Every structure is written in structure tokens, then in C-alpha cells.
Amino acid sequence: MNEKLVQVFSPGSIAVIGASNSFDKLGYHVMKSLAGNYHGKIFPINPKSDRIWNLASYPSLEAVPGDVHLVVIAVPARMVPDTLHACGRKGVRGAVLITAGFREIEDDGGRVLEEEIKEIAGQYGLPIIGPNTFGFVNLSSGVNASFTSEFSRIERGGVALISQSGGICHLCGFLAIEQRIAMSKLMSLGNRCNVDFPEVLTHLVEKDSSTRVIALYIEGLDDPRRLLDAAKSLRGRKPIIVYKAGKSEKGDSASRFHTGSLAGNHAIWKGALRQAGILEVTGTEELLDTAKAIDSCSLPGGTRMAVLSGQAGPGMIASDALEPAGLKLSRFSEATQRRINDLLPPIAIRTNPVDMGPAWYDPKNIIAILKAVIDDEHTDGVIFLAMYASANLNLAEGMVEYMKAAHPFQKPVIACFTAPPGIWDEPIGALDRKKGVAILPTPERAVQAMANLWKVSFLSNGRG
Amino acid sequence: MNEKLVQVFSPGSIAVIGASNSFDKLGYHVMKSLAGNYHGKIFPINPKSDRIWNLASYPSLEAVPGDVHLVVIAVPARMVPDTLHACGRKGVRGAVLITAGFREIEDDGGRVLEEEIKEIAGQYGLPIIGPNTFGFVNLSSGVNASFTSEFSRIERGGVALISQSGGICHLCGFLAIEQRIAMSKLMSLGNRCNVDFPEVLTHLVEKDSSTRVIALYIEGLDDPRRLLDAAKSLRGRKPIIVYKAGKSEKGDSASRFHTGSLAGNHAIWKGALRQAGILEVTGTEELLDTAKAIDSCSLPGGTRMAVLSGQAGPGMIASDALEPAGLKLSRFSEATQRRINDLLPPIAIRTNPVDMGPAWYDPKNIIAILKAVIDDEHTDGVIFLAMYASANLNLAEGMVEYMKAAHPFQKPVIACFTAPPGIWDEPIGALDRKKGVAILPTPERAVQAMANLWKVSFLSNGRG
Numbered sequence: 034m035n036e037k038l039v040q041v042f043s044p045g046s047i048a049v050i051g052a053s054n055s056f057d058k059l060g061y062h063v064m065k066s067l068a069g070n071y072h073g074k075i076f077p078i079n080p081k082s083d084r085i086w087n088l089a090s091y092p093s094l095e096a097v098p099g100d101v102h103l104v105v106i107a108v109p110a111r112m113v114p115d116t117l118h119a120c121g122r123k124g125v126r127g128a129v130l131i132t133a134g135f136r137e138i139e140d141d142g143g144r145v146l147e148e149e150i151k152e153i154a155g156q157y158g159l160p161i162i163g164p165n166t167f168g169f170v171n172l173s174s175g176v177n178a179s180f181t182s183e184f185s186r187i188e189r190g191g192v193a194l195i196s197q198s199g200g201i202c203h204l205c206g207f208l209a210i211e212q213r214i215a216m217s218k219l220m221s222l223g224n225r226c227n228v229d230f231p232e233v234l235t236h237l238v239e240k241d242s243s244t245r246v247i248a249l250y251i252e253g254l255d256d257p258r259r260l261l262d263a264a265k266s267l268r269g270r271k272p273i274i275v276y277k278a279g280k281s282e283k284g285d286s287a288s289r290f291h292t293g294s295l296a297g298n299h300a301i302w303k304g305a306l307r308q309a310g311i312l313e314v315t316g317t318e319e320l321l322d323t324a325k326a327i328d329s330c331s332l333p334g335g336t337r338m339a340v341l342s343g344q345a346g347p348g349m350i351a352s353d354a355l356e357p358a359g360l361k362l363s364r365f366s367e368a369t370q371r372r373i374n375d376l377l378p379p380i381a382i383r384t385n386p387v388d389m390g391p392a393w394y395d396p397k398n399i400i401a402i403l404k405a406v407i408d409d410e411h412t413d414g415v416i417f418l419a420m421y422a423s424a425n426l427n428l429a430e431g432m433v434e435y436m437k438a439a440h441p442f443q444k445p446v447i448a449c450f451t452a453p454p455g456i457w458d459e460p461i462g463a464l465d466r467k468k469g470v471a472i473l474p475t476p477e478r479a480v481q482a483m484a485n486l487w488k489v490s491f492l493s494n495g496r497g
Numbered sequence: 498m499n500e501k502l503v504q505v506f507s508p509g510s511i512a513v514i515g516a517s518n519s520f521d522k523l524g525y526h527v528m529k530s531l532a533g534n535y536h537g538k539i540f541p542i543n544p545k546s547d548r549i550w551n552l553a554s555y556p557s558l559e560a561v562p563g564d565v566h567l568v569v570i571a572v573p574a575r576m577v578p579d580t581l582h583a584c585g586r587k588g589v590r591g592a593v594l595i596t597a598g599f600r601e602i603e604d605d606g607g608r609v610l611e612e613e614i615k616e617i618a619g620q621y622g623l624p625i626i627g628p629n630t631f632g633f634v635n636l637s638s639g640v641n642a643s644f645t646s647e648f649s650r651i652e653r654g655g656v657a658l659i660s661q662s663g664g665i666c667h668l669c670g671f672l673a674i675e676q677r678i679a680m681s682k683l684m685s686l687g688n689r690c691n692v693d694f695p696e697v698l699t700h701l702v703e704k705d706s707s708t709r710v711i712a713l714y715i716e717g718l719d720d721p722r723r724l725l726d727a728a729k730s731l732r733g734r735k736p737i738i739v740y741k742a743g744k745s746e747k748g749d750s751a752s753r754f755h756t757g758s759l760a761g762n763h764a765i766w767k768g769a770l771r772q773a774g775i776l777e778v779t780g781t782e783e784l785l786d787t788a789k790a791i792d793s794c795s796l797p798g799g800t801r802m803a804v805l806s807g808q809a810g811p812g813m814i815a816s817d818a819l820e821p822a823g824l825k826l827s828r829f830s831e832a833t834q835r836r837i838n839d840l841l842p843p844i845a846i847r848t849n850p851v852d853m854g855p856a857w858y859d860p861k862n863i864i865a866i867l868k869a870v871i872d873d874e875h876t877d878g879v880i881f882l883a884m885y886a887s888a889n890l891n892l893a894e895g896m897v898e899y900m901k902a903a904h905p906f907q908k909p910v911i912a913c914f915t916a917p918p919g920i921w922d923e924p925i926g927a928l929d930r931k932k933g934v935a936i937l938p939t940p941e942r943a944v945q946a947m948a949n950l951w952k953v954s955f956l957s958n959g960r961g
Binding site: 056057059061062133134138139140167180181183186196197198199200201203204207208210211250252276278279280281316317318342343344345346347348349350352353355356379380394420421422423424449451452453454456474475476477478 | 520521523525597602604644645660661662663664667672674714716742743744745780781782807809810811812813814817819843844845886887888913915916917918920942
């Protein structure tokens, strides 16, 4: 399975079964996602057309000349068994089964049909992503095998988001575009015919060098132990974070209808996730913020934080947020404090949290303060807060210029660069995410993500 | 004071003392905020120039012909006493004192100077906003009396945000531009010479018809009882929400340096705020989300919520979030359930939370479902979740078209319309915020804001 998944996620050729020229068919949107973006061979399959999306189309999979690595299937449920047989005969490496109407529907026929396709898949050793999925996007290799072409706009990076729900992928994918969360993969597993969390987890850890952090959205699993065992055996190799839904009774019953699994008792999940070295988060934004921070930053060696703020208020709310999150303000060494005092006049608070306001006009001094606290052996990480004001207009640019030449920070720096749209977007967009700085929207979210970095560092070491 | 503040916030003429043509002076940026935007008379004052920002400038306030309602002062601290005397002699109605260097600095001279200006202000009955403030923006009357011209980009609406910190105003003001939070006022009170929270609160409730909700950011007050008494006497007239910082010991000491007040014990604050009918929130985004929801929505009569989602996953996490927030899923009446069953095929969950996915292609059906649950007497509010997908492309437009002709919803509707940037921005931007629908970025934040609407409804009635 693991070998086949490599070809499924980075296929040399893709056939779209149910490809279409009409906007109201999912096969249209899958073609839109692939055509003009994907650099391998695309074979649209539809017995009723000659050309689809300006490509030669084929009446059947059999009629396609040469190898097909991946098929994307968007035909009615009743046609799926025959389609899978055709895939097996053709020797395709794997399928994305977008079609819904299997065990997630009320009608018992759905369950029976799902059993049937599971058996066919087993017969040919065919990995199936889905059914009841929007597909997947592999940003690392430029493959958007989904019905949502806009996901190709997500930046390429180290976050793999694997979800039981397509809706959550859409929520997170669009937030990722807006908040510049750089992804390697975005995937909904749907009903998980035979490609489930453990299979994807193993693939991402062992075979996918572009993925640095794995974020999972889970509703309910038939056999949670398989996932937990997989996570345990992979422990310490790549951070895994989970957002687990279905906490309430009603949520649980919704899960049954959604992708056919009960969500289960949350207290048991909580303990089990921790024992497997997985960090549990409790919201969509926390999932994305934490993944972004892990993708960009070093993990902290402890809980002692420096808060550097250009305005006292944001520094104060960050300081407030530290303790409930399990972090604390560091006490600078005398040498560090002297360096800061040399850089800042005595009209603002210079101990931690540092009010850098008086240095705004000179980005060099701001960077010198940042360097001083990173060098301080009593500090494990930095919360850096800059609200735009006329006086600090050049700060973002100065920071990015400095980072270009500098080595990546060896301690995590989580920063807010908050400005009206259009003012700092360009320099901040040019900040290399491998330099050790993650940008988040508010001081509170910066602190929360920093706390999670510490927890990840802790859990990965098996100390959880 | 209350009468004078009306003229301060909507002045017929403004003098800028310390107006400048050089970018690195605050007086330059104040002129930038006013020139070309403000429709009253502007008098730049600077003894060294003839023209500033292409306007005739004056050597002194005395030299200005006619009445001056508001002065904005951006001169060095030592020059402030004489400047205030000049203001008093000229009969100006009030001053924005941007200058810093008063009781917030370590040097004892700052405290002495602040006592002096307080006395001068008292002598003339001159309201002073500041010192140590970025100024204020009155979006209702088009006055940006601050050094941050970009705040004029905030939409005009019903949220008044009054902050002890200019940095928090910058954070919130920029988030407001991005997230379309429509404001009436944005103001930092700085050291609160003689215009403090109680004065502004009274003004906003009694004299400012454009303000529908008052959001306060407080660090610490010398006399918190004055604020609490003011809030109590105004109780039930306009919702007041507070984000209180300085919870930690360190935060408290930062407050001392920031605007010269100790933050005080948080447990005492917590109880006192509730007794005064004020809702306490615990983060920047919660402050803004809640204010936006209050500005747009009716208050709910209870805790029973309908969750309408186009994709099961987001509906599930919203359902999960209800209970911890003090809300619950409503049980639809039989008539409502029949109406929904007529509109949705039995391939998705149709009881609460409702999976509206199968109706995506027809916005009319979606709106019919929304209307059905609003009409249901067992439902107090609606969480409406739509993640863009090709199938529901026209939903946002359909919704906005419908709302144009419809009466405002009489129950609160908090919605997510999540799409890649550019796809739904235009229709969603055209949604009239007075129609009873607030748009927030994630299901969890929608639920949190709904819970706060219920708390506000509860607190305003004196049941807190």
C-alpha cells in the first residue's frame, strides 16, 4: 500500500472517469482542477464526448493507450463497482472515489454497495481514497485531484492536512489561502474504504519529504487503535496534531450520518491521543495556527518567553495569555538587559515584556533587540508584536531584508505584523518560512501556538 | 462635559497644533488623516510654515480667524501647558492630546506635568482626550483626528471601540478593516486626563445615535467604581462589552508603565463587571466578533439553536461548540421538520444539525430552510455555515438578493460564508448589516458570538 500511495499522490498520468464539459457535473470541476495545472498526462473518460476541456477523451478506461497511475471517479454510485473492475484490469495504482451514496446514507443499500466496492478493491489491491470525498491536493507535486480547483492557490509548504470531512478541508483550505498557511497535502478521506488515517500517516512520515507536520481532523473511527498504534510507532519523527470532533452526543450522531462512523467517548480519546504522542487542539484556527508554527519554527526547549512589542497594550495581553497557556515570561540575563537598555531610551518599559516603541524609526535597533533576547540563555522563545503605525512603516521590510541574509532563528519566534490590507502584505509575503518565524493574526493566537510548540516538543520526546 | 463632547466628536472646525510637512512628525500624519477627508475647516498651526498639506497655516491658535471646535495637539510635552492656555483663551470645545511623556514615564517630571495640565484643563472646563493617545476616529461623522490615516478605511456602522491602549486600537482597527466590522468610533483614551471611560460611555449612550454597541478595552483604572456606576445607571440602553487586560502580575506592572494605572485584582473585576451588566470577553477576536454580532443581529430569547450547514463537518464542530458555550441544539417542531423534509432528499441528515448539501444548487431551497427554522417557535437563533464549493457558487448572491427585499430576521443568524478570496467577497460585502445576519470566519467563532449575544440579552435585562 505504502509504495502504491507514492504513485497515487504523485501520478505520472491521471484518468478522470465521468469527466464532463457541463458546469453542473463534478467531473467538470475535476477537469478544471487538473487541466492547465497538472503536468502529467490527463485522460478524460466519457462515452458521450470526443473532447473534454479541450483534451481528447476516451469512451472507457480500457481505450486509454498506456499506463494510468491514478483515476478520479465521479460517476453515479451504481456504476462504481464496474468502474473499479475496469481500474483493476487496467492495473491503475489507485483511485480517488468522489462519488457519494455509500454507507453514509440512511438507505441500507449504501452499506451493501460499500461492502461490494471494498471487496473489489481488495481483489485488485487497489487503494481507494473515499468514497464520499472531494479528493486530494498534493501541493508539493502540483496535483489537484479534487473538484475544487481553487485549492491550487494554497502556498506550497510543509503542512499536511488530512480530514475525515470534505467540508473541513474547504474551511481550512480557504483559511490557508487567506492566512498563508503553506501546505504539502490537503485531503479528505471520506468513508475510508481502505485508505484510512493509519495508511496516510505512515505514508506522510515515511515517504513524503515535503511534509513537516501532520494535522488531522477526525470525527470517529471504527478502529481507533490502528491509528494510535501507527502514531506510536512513528513517534518522534514528525509532529502530529489532531482536532477531534463529535464531542457532544448530537455531534456523535451527526458523524454516523456523515462518514459512517461513531465518534465515541471524548474522554477516552483525549487520554489515548496523548499517550500516542499526538497533540490535541480544540478548534479550526488552533489547528491551522499550530501547524503553521511547527512548519516554520524550531521547537522551544522550555517555557520561558520574551514578549517584544512595539505597543504596550498588545504586549500586555500576550503577557496575560502566557500563564494560562503553560508558559511564562523569561527573566533576561544582566548582559541581555544591558544590550536592550543601550538600544532603548528609558521612557518605556524595558524589562520583559519589552516596549520597543521608542525604537520604531530604526528597524536595525528592533532586530538587535530581537537578537539579544534570542541569544539569552534564559529565553526559550519570542512573541514579537508589531502593529503598523506611521513610525514603523519600514519595519516589515527591514525585518525581511535582515532575515534574507541571516541564519534561521534557533529558537521559535511567533510574530504579529498587523497592518491595514496592502501595507505590509508584500514584505511579509516575502519572508521565507524556513527562517524560523511564523506570522499569526493576534497576540493571543501567537501565544497559544507557542504553547502548542512546547507541548509538541514535549510529546515528541515521549514525555507526554 | 457631555454637551462639549458632542462638538469634540463632530467638530465644525479643527486646528492641528504642530502640523507638519515632514513625514517623521506626528503632525504630518494627523494632517494626512484630515486633509481631503474631513469636510469642516482645518487650521494647521506651525510658526515655521506658511502652508501645510496645501492649506494656509497659522503661526498660533490666536491667529486663527473664527471658532475652533477641536484642537489636535502634537507638540513636545514641555510646550503643552502653554498650548492648553491658548486653547482655553480661544474657547475651543476640547482637545486631543497626542503628546506622550506624562505620568506614564519613569521620570517623576511626567507626573508633575500631568497634574499641571489637569489643572489648566479644569480652569477652562476643557475636555482632553489623552495625553498619550493616537487620537480618535469618528466614522459616523467622517472625522479622523488621529495619526493613523488608514483608520478611515473602516466601514461605518454601530460598533464604538474605546480603548486604554492605542496599540489595541491599531490591532482592532486593522482587523476591523479586514473582517468588515463596521464602526462608529475608535478611540484611545491614553492617560485619561479628564475624559475617562465613564464620560465617554455616557456620551455614547445618550448622545450618539450611530453607536449600537460599546466595546471597551481596559487595563487598569484609578477609580473603577465610577465606570461601574455609570454602566449601572445606563444599564439596558446599549450593550457594553469589556476586554480586561492586566490579569497577570507582570501585566499589572506593565499597565503601570503604559498608561499610569494599576490593573488590579482580576477576580474582583470579574464580579463587578457582571453586576454592572457588562459582558466580559477574553480575547481581541472575541471582542470584535461579539460587537459585530450585536451590531447586526437581534438578541436571542433563549439558548435553543438551529445549525444549518452545507457540509456535515462544519455543522458537527458547531454542534460540539454549543454546549460548552451554554447553548443547545433546538428540537424542531413537527411542522418545521416536514417543511425541511420537503426541501431536502433523505440522503443527508435533516434533523438539527441540518446538512443542506443536497440543496446547494438551488439557493431558493436553502433560504426556505433558513426561513422555516427561524419561524420555528422552538428555535432562538441560527448558525448558518456555507463553505464554497462549485455546487453552491450562487448561494451568496442568492442570499443577498433575497435579503434585499426581505424584512430583517427577528432572530439572530450568525453565518460563515467561507470561500477563497475574491469569490464571495462582493455579494457578501453587499449584505446589509441591518438585516439581522452577522458573518464570522469560523463555526467555532460563530457559536461563541451567539453565546455572547444570549449573555448580553440576559445581562441587559438586569438578570446577570
